[in-house]
Amino acid sequence: MSERFKDMVKVPKEPAAKLLSLTNTRLETPIDAPVAAAPEVVLAELDQKGAMIDVLRLLSIALPPRERVWWACLAARDYIGPKSDKDPKSLAASEDWVFNPNADNRERARVSMDDAYIDDDTVNIAMSVLYSDGTLGPADLAEFPAPAGAAETCAFVMNLVALDKNSDRFEEYGQMLIDRAVDIARGGNGRVEVSQEAKEATS
Helix, strand or coil: CCHHHCCCCCCCCCCHHHHHHHCCCCCCCCCCCCCCCCHHHHHHHHHHCCCHHHHHHHHHHHCCHHHHHHHHHHHHHHHHCCCCCCCCHHHHHHHHHHHCCCHHHHHHHHHHHHHCCCCCCCHHHHHHHHCCCCECCCHHHHHCECCCCHHHHHHHHHHHHHHHHCHHHHHHHHHHHHHHHHHHHCCCCCCCCCCHHHHHHCC
């Protein structure tokens, strides 16, 4: 099996099929691995088959909530740029929640969506924060379950938005998004360079 997806210590020790089922998610690529196969096994197969989008989809499900949101924040930063006073409120609130995941920052993420411009894609990250614990939000909203897979889908969509904005280097950038998620899953900060796998994929 490829070494690319080894040592992802933050990924649940559950079969990939179970994670997909719990989030009501279906991959586009047929999988040959057994139903009990771990996420890294399925990811390696998808990678070998060149199914980059499905790899990103499964990573969005395999990452824990904070790591997933951070992954999405980094994708947004790729095209928005470094922190500034002009940052979208949804991005700023989501980053604050990653570093201090309390109810107040989660509420800020919720409110940020109400104030967002219609073309602000970073609301996807705020929504991933909002649904991070599987409920519709803090306080009274905590009594109601979030739609299955909503938090995961929002983080995935944010990465797809960034991928679209880097369409001039689609394959290379997509491979970097994968390496970034893997680095985060290993306990890293996700600040990775373009890897040898990404270079080979575009050569």
